[in-house]
Amino acid sequence: MVPLSYYLVLSGILFTCGVLGFLIKRNIITIFMSIELMLNGVNLSFVAFAAHWHALSGQIFVFFVMVVAAAEAAVGLAIIIAVYRTRETLNVDRVNLLKL
Amino acid sequence: MAGAVNLLVQSHPINSALSLIVVMGSLAAEYLLLGAEFLAAVQVIVYAGAIMVLFLITIMLLNAGKEERTKGSRVATLIGVPGVVIGAVLVAWTLLYRSNMQSVPIGALWGAPKDIARLLFHDFLLPFEVTSVLILIAILGAVVLASPPEAVARGARKDG
Numbered sequence: 001m002v003p004l005s006y007y008l009v010l011s012g013i014l015f016t017c018g019v020l021g022f023l024i025k026r027n028i029i030t031i032f033m034s035i036e037l038m039l040n041g042v043n044l045s046f047v048a049f050a051a052h053w054h055a056l057s058g059q060i061f062v063f064f065v066m067v068v069a070a071a072e073a074a075v076g077l078a079i080i081i082a083v084y085r086t087r088e089t090l091n092v093d094r095v096n097l098l099k100l
Numbered sequence: 101m102a103g104a105v106n107l108l109v110q111s112h113p114i115n116s117a118l119s120l121i122v123v124m125g126s127l128a129a130e131y132l133l134l135g136a137e138f139l140a141a142v143q144v145i146v147y148a149g150a151i152m153v154l155f156l157i158t159i160m161l162l163n164a165g166k167e168e169r170t171k172g173s174r175v176a177t178l179i180g181v182p183g184v185v186i187g188a189v190l191v192a193w194t195l196l197y198r199s200n201m202q203s204v205p206i207g208a209l210w211g212a213p214k215d216i217a218r219l220l221f222h223d224f225l226l227p228f229e230v231t232s233v234l235i236l237i238a239i240l241g242a243v244v245l246a247s248p249p250e251a252v253a254r255g256a257r258k259d260g
Contacts (some may be wrong), residue, residue, distance in 0.1 A: 005195040005196055007130070007134075008195050009191075009192045009195050009196065010130075012188060012191045012192060012195070013188065013192075014123070016184055016185075016187070016188040019180075019184050020180065020181065020184050023177075023180035023181075023184070024177045024180060024181070029116075029117075029155065029158060029159055029162075030116050032155075033116055033117060033120050033155065036120065036147075036151065037120065037123065040123065040124065040127055040147070043127070044127060044130060047130075047131055047134050047136050047139060048134060050134075050136070051134040051135055051136070056215055056216060056219050057219065057223075057224075059136050059138070059139055059216060060216065060219055060220060060224050062136075062139055063139070063142065063216075063220070064227060064231060066142060066143070066146050066147065067231045067234070067235065068231070068234070069147075069151065070146055070150060070151060070235070070238075071234055071235055071237075071238035072238070073151045073154055073155070074154065074238050074239065074241075074242040075238050075241050075242050075245065077154055077155070077158045077242070077246075078241065078242035078243075078244075078245035078246035079245055080158060080162070081158065081161065081162065081245070081246045082245050082246065084162050085248070090162060
């Protein structure tokens with residue numbers, strides 16, 4: 001038996017690491033990976049609550065979050081490729097103009 | 101958790117991606133402990149497999165090197181790190197000492213794939229189908245965004 005709050009704290013730590021990486025990283029790919037980390041932290045709390053309340057719909061929600069994350073990753077990486085093709089850089093501080 | 105910290109510390113994107121794979125794998129183990137074996141399998145296949153391969157291919161395609169430090173990153177570090185740490189400590193303290201949560205049993209195998217499938221294809225059938233349309237749109241958008249602009253213009257001319 002593991003207390004539910006341990007899972008929630010771990011999920012909070014993962015989410016915090018994601019936020020931290022989102023703030024301090026300058027590489028656009030690493031920022032994207034931080035977003036994935038945040039999604040995973042939320043997923044963990046979903047599964048923990050589903051196990052706690054014996055409700056399967058929590059797991060269904062995690063499934064949908066994963067689907068949306070996959071779609072988002074595909075589109076986001078395509079955007080990153082398009083940005084790199086026009087700017088020749090991955091640093092977010094150099095991408096400061098909407099139109100070249 | 102060590103993998104998550106490593107993701108932040110590493111300056112090279114490839115190392116960050118590999119530590120993210122470690123995080124995904126340990127999360128799959130957590131799901132197994134919580135009795136969600138279907139989700140553990142999906143986590144390994146979709147996250148650790150598909151999404152991370154996509155990340156690694158992009159990193160190699162764009163030839164990403166070490167990231168350089170700039171002024172903006174220093175400002176974000178100075179303001180962001182203390183705020184985030186304070187928030188995390190507050191949440192952890194509240195969860196650990198201010199809540200009377202019960203324990204969850206390890207390996208409680210009530211989330212069988214059969215039940216999940218029944219729920220997914222009966223109660224959540226409409227959202228499931230909507231996600232298929234979403235995936236289709238995402239694939240089309242990714243192809244259009246990632247293909248070179250000349251190719252897109254050529255295709256538009258051919259159509260019109």
